[in-house]
Amino acid sequence: MLQWKKGIFQYHPKCHQIKLTRLCFADNLLIFCKGTLGSVIGVQSVFDHFYLMSGLTLNAAKILELESIQSISGIRNGELPVRYLGVPLVTRKLSETDCQPLVDKIQARIRHSSAKNLSFAGRLQLIQAVLFSTCNYWYRQLILPKSVLQRINQLRSRFFWKGADASASGLE
Known part of the structure; x- marks a missing residue:
């Protein structure tokens, strides 16, 4: 039979406030x-x-x-924090650093050799099918910082119009 003593379990220090076990x-x-x-x-x-x-x-x-x-x-x-299925498990508001793996993953998809020679239609399809799915996986579980959302939108826009992660004027 299970011998359970009252008070033997203690919350993890970062989980006590929200009573996460x-x-x-x-x-x-x-x-x-x-x-x-x-x-x-x-x-x-x-x-x-x-x-x-x-x-x-x-x-x-x-x-x-x-x-x-x-x-x-x-x-x-x-x-x-640890990562589970690629997503950080944190007990605080996400920072830009926490979201860097998401930005890196998007940049890797854009810089992949197969994405370099796509037409506008092909780039749009890659953005809709792959990049939005990658982002939505995080969006459904976390509230991302506004600066990260802006960076992701900037990457998608530059990829659509230029075919790469470069500014429209080429200066940056």
């Missing part, structure tokens, strides 16, 4: 707790009970935890 994505579960031995033992005891009831087991390669607790749980050390 877990996030579920598809078939993955992320657990957030304070990196104390007591909290991890509490979480581990719940997992052990779950394993007995369900027959499922933990994939420790997907979970990041404190190194000092590794001998008990087999879970590795990690820090926030």
